Amino acid sequence: MKKVWIHMGYPKCFSTSLQKAFFEKHPEITYGGMGVGDHLSYANNGLEFVFQSLLQHANKPFFDRNSKEAKNIVDEFVNSTNQITVFSLETLVFPFSSLDFETITERIKLLFEGYEIHILLVIREQLGFLKSLYGEFLRMGYPETFSNFIQWVWSYRDRNFWELLNYPQVYDFLKQSFGDTNIHLQFFETWKSNPEIEINESISQLLGITNKNLPIWNDNPSLTKQEQANLLHVNQEFRRGMGEHVLFPYLNHLNRTSLERLESGYSSEEIFENILTKRLALNKMRRIPQQPFEDFYKLRAPSDDIIKRMQQEWKITNQQLMDELGTIPKVYLS
Template sequence: MKKISTLARSLYHLNLRKIFSHFGIHKILKEHLAKEQSSVTKLSKPIKPRKTEKAIRYIHIGYPKSASTALQRGFFGRHQQLLHLGCGNDSVKGYWDDHGYIDKHVNMALEIDLRFKNDLSYDQAQVKGIFENYFLQSDSNKMVSAVGISNENICFNWHGGIDTTTKAKRLFGIFESGTKILMVVRRQTDLIRSLYKETVRFGYNGSFDDYLKYIWQYQDRNFLSDLNYDRVFNLYAHLFGRENIKVFFFEEMRENSKQFLKRISNELELDDRITHVESEYNEQLTDRELAIKLELNRRFPHSFESGFLHPFDTHRFIPYYTDFLREPRVDNEHYIDYHFRNSLCDLSKKLAPILDIDDINLSWESNYGGLIKDLLNASNQNFKTLTGDSLLEKYNYLSL
């Protein structure tokens, strides 16, 4: 009976191997397992003590739509030689936090004090004290090579708040000279397209031409000046020292993520335990689904179309309501809007195979598109003069 049982098991496993082989499943599982084991090996490598007396301080200033979420969740928040304060810190917290900060005080510092508070309400000493505790903690632990933050809204202002220069000055008051500034840029035409898609996903009901017109006509109060990379580079170089401003390219990450991450690791004196991050952390709608979402936005106003007093990204700073304002809870309206927006995105996906509708129009062939490109081409030429970086030519920044 034992021999029969053994034979039956052998035949069972043999048949499974044949089935797996026939459909290519065995190869897929083998490759997945190898990749998983490689990742585990990398992350579990012994950590060597840092060579410097103090931990390096760093600020990843963005840009948005330039792999910021991928870097936050896949690199900064996972690297064991970093004390990463957020975004992307997935440690357990006592409050709802979907962007990942090490504690609620850092959350409010980065999402409120460094984004929205005017000079009359901003308390530099109080905010600096929050970070000083972590700087001291890092300096006293030789296993921490670097300590810092990542927030794509630092160098960018696309829905209200204080200007980019004020943010930079406040950050200098906290982190001080010698801090490494990591500036990840993307071809502005591609970045603006991606921003428009995000804006439609969050309720905007205008066409791409309307969006370009808004960017050009209201450049005195929107984010267009933030896309002058030469100006942002000079701003941070003046404060933190030109030698500490490190420029990286989104296009390079797409082309060779291993080399891209190695460059960041070298700047922060980290080992190469992380050589790959997922490129898509935020699920996007297709161009067809976006066309449907745009139509739904026009019929059912929400988020960006809800009115001036409605902050659309409330989910980023829950502690502001519960701790600073001492509200018992966030208003129901915020939760309703959040879930209504997501439901309309899901509906767009369901309707895509059914409706007869063209993809959303993302053409730059308009008068305002030409004006914006001329402005940014000139900025990029100056950026090339400042940095001498040949990748600006390789990735076509000089002829948008």
């Protein structure tokens, strides 16, 4: 049975570096995407449709009508090579869609039926992850303070990504779905000390390929506190992306292939409007006077109490992960 590797996430855990600096560049990998040639593209439009529409967003009737074609697209690509086949999309485990993680997992199993599926999962200590994710939300137009963000995560945990921060729960679910030995967990903190050495060594060993000591770079560095403070000010003054109405997706550029298939009539400028406005906002962020940032992550009530309750829960679940794996970075238990 042919082996297929799928890097599912998490976001803000070297995902862009893996895609652009490793998977795309390694000569022993046949890489399907995303990030083939640019930051958005796949090896072909069919695969982009599979990953960006069918796996993440399509409702059941639309998925069912297109699943046979999608299976053929996957089979044609995987069987076109004798090399290791890799796909990567960091929002498969952390979906920005109406579909839950369990539904996405079932669709992966269906479209990759007949292959030995191996899952690469990179996790990050939860509070550090939320701070980095908040910065990414600011890029996408989020107009609320970090305090309000934390309160939202806690208050709407019945419907948002909160459960995905329970790492042993996610890990065990994936093992049940794909097999105990097919889930490969890596830690952001281990790689962070020396990404070039750690990523080359660990991923080459996992995939059973030659360590080429590829240069590892970061095309998407996190914003500084100063930049985040300015961008928050811009977002509050100039509504865009996440600050717009809920009916228009703030990641609409990722829907470009499905919009073309659906004969949407949207122009290229309309599809990429969120990218254009993000660039304008980032430029404005750099030009305006520096906004206060010394206490940028300081939490006010009730978020200051909420974060303590979050950390209590994470300490319990991270201990469960420690018991299961035998060792994890100390920051997960502190």
